[in-house]
Amino acid sequence: MPWYNSCIVYPLTCTNREELGISSNQKIFIFNKTEEMKKEFEKAFSEFTEQNSQLEKQMVRLQGRLRRFKERVNESFKIQSMEQKKNLNELRFEIDELQKKLYDSMKAESVARGKYESRLESRVAQIKEKLMDSLNMQNEEQKTNIGKLQTQIENLLASLNKLDAEREKNVNQLHSRIEEIQDEFRDALHIQSIENEKVVNQLDSKIEEVTVLLNVQNREHEEKVSDLLNKMKELQESITASLNVQNKEQAERSAELHSKIEIVQEVLIDLLNAQNQEQEGKVEELTSSLEEAQNNFTDLLNSQSKEQEDRVNELHSKIEEVQESVTDALNTQNTELVNRTNELQNRIEEVQEKVTDALSAQNQEQEEKVTQLHSEIEELQGSVTESLNSQNKVQEVNLNRLGNKVEEIKDELRNSLNVQNEEQEQAVSRLHSKIEELQEKIDELLNAQNPLIQELQKLKPNYPVNQIIIKGVPIQVTEFISMTSDYVVYFKENETIKMIDANKIDGIKF
Structure with a gap:
């Protein structure tokens, strides 16, 4: 439609x-106007597409130039890296040869040193064997002397053990006697405690009888008081008089009871004092008997200890004599060993001095060779570093030039792109303005047509x-x-x- x-x-x-x-002329005019506007829009769009295609072609050309430039730079870097690798390989080859020479010289020196050390070790082993033989002989002699001393000491220890056994027997007998005395004393104390308990029980029974009597009297008194309370309203005066009489009688009775209790307590105290005196006498007798037994036991122990001390002193004197003889023999042997060891040490020191002199001479030669090699290596390193520095400087100059060229190309590209962007923006703004005009006209036509x-x-x-x-x-x-x-x-x-x-x-x- x-x-x-x-x-x-x-x-x-x-x-x-x-x-x-709407007339046909108006329709034709509107149709022609829209067709013209479409053609203008198509022309502007074709111009815009042509400009975009030209810009794309320029971008492709610039990218090709950059690619070629990068390839040239990479080729120059590759050539320089190949030259550097060649120089480094030559230096590595020379360093490897020097290391091989050093390794061969060190190997030869280690072989010679090993031979010399093996000779020294064999010589030292022979000297050690001789020393060990002499020491073994001396050790055997010392062992025989020590065995004799051990037999003597064992005999002395056996005699001391016998004396200790006798002493233990005497001590055990004394302990058994003391235990018997203690048992007898405990039995006597137990009997006395039983008797005391009996006396105390008797006193308790008497006190209970007295308390029973007092309770009976109190009960009678309470009964009388109850009777008197019933008759208080009728006979107050008579009750007060009778109460006074009864109070006097009770006071007299209580005084009598207190006097009786005091008499009983005095009797009990006298009995306890008499028993305590008897017990103290028995204890004194037992303590005197124990003191006599202890004195006798201490006298026996003192006599036995004196005898043992005499025997021990004799044994100590004998042991000291044996020790002196053994120490003299050992001192003589030690002096001989010290002299022999000093001689061997002197010989070993002489050999060590000779070995150290030879090793120091070899070390000096090796140090001289090593210093020469270090100097040669340092010279090579200096030459290599100089060549590398010169190459680096040349490369830096080339890189700076290339960087400047790249920056110039980038600036040109930026300028051209900016110019093209400005042109494109202007063209786009023109197109937008034309499109807006076309839309306004179309809207006017659409609004007018309905x-x-x-x-x-x-x-x-x-x-x-x-x-x-x-x-x-x-x-x-x-x-x-x-x-x-x-x-x-x-x-x-x-x-x-x-x-x-x-x-x-x-x-x-x-």
Whole structure:
């Protein structure tokens, strides 16, 4: 369907239909105008595409130039790296040869040193064997002497053990005697404690009898008091007199009871004192007997200890004599050993001095060779470093030149890209302005081409409408409600509300 309406249903209120229609000349003019604007737009778009293609071609050319430049730089770096590798390989080969020479010389020196050390070790082993033989002989002699001394000491220890056994027997006998005495003393104390308990029990029984009598009297007194209380209301005066009499009698009786209790206590105290005196006498007798037994035992121990001390002194004197003889023999042997060891040490020191002199001479020769090699290596390193420094300087100069060229190319590219971007932006702005103009013109034409919008703007709310036609399809409605500024029309069908774009309406039937 074309952009213009070919079928319009005019409202019933319109009398002059020719005024609201679009003539064929207007349609042709609008069509031609739109075609011209399309052609202008296509021309501008083709110019824009040509400029983009030219820019892409220039970018491809610049990328090719950069690629070639990078390849040249990489080739120059590769050539320089190959030369450096060759120089380094030559230096490594020379250093390896020098290391081989050093290794061979060190190997020969180690072989000679090993032979010399093996000879020294064999000589030292022979000297050690001789020393060990002499020491073994002396050790055997010392062992025989020590065995004799051990037998003598064992005999002395056996005699001391016998004396200790006799002493232990005497001590055990004394302990058994003391235990018997203690048992007898414990039995006597136990008997006395039993007797004391009997006396105490008798006293307790007497006190209980007295308490029973007192309880009986108290009961009688309570009975009398109860009788008197019953008769208080009638005979107070007589009761007070009788109570006084009874109180006097009770005081006399209590005084008599206290006197009797005191007499009983005095009798008991006298009995306990007599028993304690008897026990003290027995204890004194036992202590005197124990002291006599202890004195006798101490006398025996003193006599035995004196005898043992005499024997021990004799044994100590004999042991000291044996020790002196052994120490003299050992001192003589030690002096001989010291002399022999001093002689051997002197010989070993002489041999060590000779060995150290030879080794120091060899070390000096080796140090001289090593210093020469170090000096040669340092010279080689200096020459290598100088050559490397010179090459590095040349490379730095080349790199600086290349960097400057790259920066110049980058600046040119940036300038050209900036110019092209500005041109593109200007072209794009032109295109945007043309497109906006075209859109404005198209909107004007579209707004002008649909006269139904003007008719709808004139209608009042709730205006009766029968049908609307959209793309040739009739839609039933009942009322026109309103239209917004965006050309959205609201129609009502019975109770439902329909929202339709005014630009899509082809016709209205009232």
